[in-house]
Amino acid sequence: MDASFSEVANKAVSHYPIKADKIMLLSFKGPKSVWAIQTDAGEAILKKIPISEERLKFMIHAIEYLKGNGVRTPGVFRTKTGESYVRSDGENFILLEAIRGRSPEYEIEEELLLVLKGMALFHKASRGIEVPPGTKATSHLGEWNEDFAKRINQLEQWQQERSRATHKTEFDVLFLKHADALLEQARSSLDLLDQPPYRQWVEAAKTEKWLNHQDYAAGNLAITATGELYVYDMDSLTFDLPVRDIRKILNKVMKKRDRWDLELMVKMLKAYQEVHPLTKDQYSVLMADLRFPHLFYGQVSKYYQNREPGWTPHKHVSRLNDMIAAETSKEAVLQSFESRIDEVIGLG
Incomplete structure (x- = not known):
């Protein structure tokens, strides 16, 4: 060293x-x-x-x-x-x-469901936390509309710029091929945030208070020899609705598969619901967040903002293909899930 x-x-x-x-x-x-x-x-x-x-x-x-x-x-x-x-x-x-353990594996269903139950406990345990004098916390509460609108605007700008470009890269061609459909998906997500469930939950959360880990994922978790799940790396804690963390873990899991899996999604949310029950309206907020093409935006911004300078053009294109596959298979699953929400919350 x-x-x-x-x-x-x-x-x-x-x-x-x-x-x-x-x-x-x-x-x-x-x-x-x-x-x-x-x-x-x-x-x-x-x-x-x-x-x-x-x-x-x-x-x-x-x-x-x-x-x-x-x-x-x-x-x-x-x-x-x-x-x-x-x-x-x-x-x-x-x-x-120091915690001795190994990262959970999403491919092992028992361990994946343990991750969702651990996340649910994290959210439940954080409820009501205050910010003591002399300390400072970050918050994304109530910021989704503005954030989504900015991202939509940025995607539209890149679409216009690359459409006018004389010489288009392979990445440009792939981006432009799917930009319209995924921008429509993004706009529908923003429209859903204008509905009462999001605004009402934000107002309630100002009093009830939940923390988001922001990266409650395998890399920041450890399963010990006795099967206990530990979470660490609390550097990015922020106040927000619990479904933001849920959206992130669903995206992480599904992008590693060939396509979105409705049955796996239902199992994951049932595991979460066992520990930290959400209402039907709260799940509608999760659906709004999931409809936004976060994966597509993330990969496109890495390329056009040069946030991964060490990546080859081929790697950028390969990753964009993966994100597009995840995003395009997601919409049908989300539509089907709407008829399964009662089953998840225990009313079906």
């Missing part, structure tokens, strides 16, 4: 009442870094987190709130002076329990 990384970690760990025997860099992603620390008290995980102290304090408050309500997540070590994080050389660090 580079000496500078070791020195940074050693300096942060020196604030804790432990002795570090071995330090190993696990991950380095720009301003983020993660180390495994072997100590005289066992293994721990040190994280450098590039968020403000106010947001970090809220994150730690949220971890303790969630743990207190039954969510399995690594605990936060206290420093020699009782602080929950370390401020060193202008950067923030936290030391967490």
Whole structure:
């Protein structure tokens, strides 16, 4: 390991009442870094987190709130002076329990349903959380209309620009072939957000308060040897409707398959419903979010905004083909699902 990384970690760990025997860099992603620390008290995980102290304090408050309500997540070590994080050389660090486990596999149905139940518990456990004085939390509550409208506008701009281009790339041709249909899908999603269920739930959520993890997915989960599911990486917690996390996991799972699977979708939502029941109107908000072509937009923006400069043109085209396949197979499944909502919520 580079000496500078070791020195940074050693300096942060020196604030804790432990002795570090071995330090190993696990991950380095720009301003983020993660180390495994072997100590005289066992293994721990040190994280450098590039968020403000106010947001970090809220994150730690949220971890303790969630743990207190039954969510399995690594605990936060206290420093020699009782602080929950370390401020060193202008950067923030936290030391967490190390959890031994493996990432769940979506292809194993039992593990996938465990993920949905874990997500439901996360949302249920977060309900009612407040933002203590001196801390700061982010929120996307009530922002969906504006966000969707901006994305639609951006897709329309790219469509106009690439339509006028004299020389079109293979990616341009594929994008333009499907842009009209997926823009229509996006506009229908935005129209659904103008209906009462979304507005009413947003107003209720301002009082009831739910947290979204924003990446409650296999890479941030661990199944222990005893079958318990742990969630970590709380850096991106935000206030929003719970169905935003559900939409993301459905998209992650379905894009790995050849096409959207109605029966699997029903099973996933039944598993969620067992732990954190939603109403029919709330599921209609999920349907509105799912109808927006998030996967298509994400891949198109990566290409036109050059957010993955290391990718080859072939990889961009391949990924766009995958996203289009997922998006185009989704609409029929969502229409069919509408007749199964009562079954999911236990009325069918």
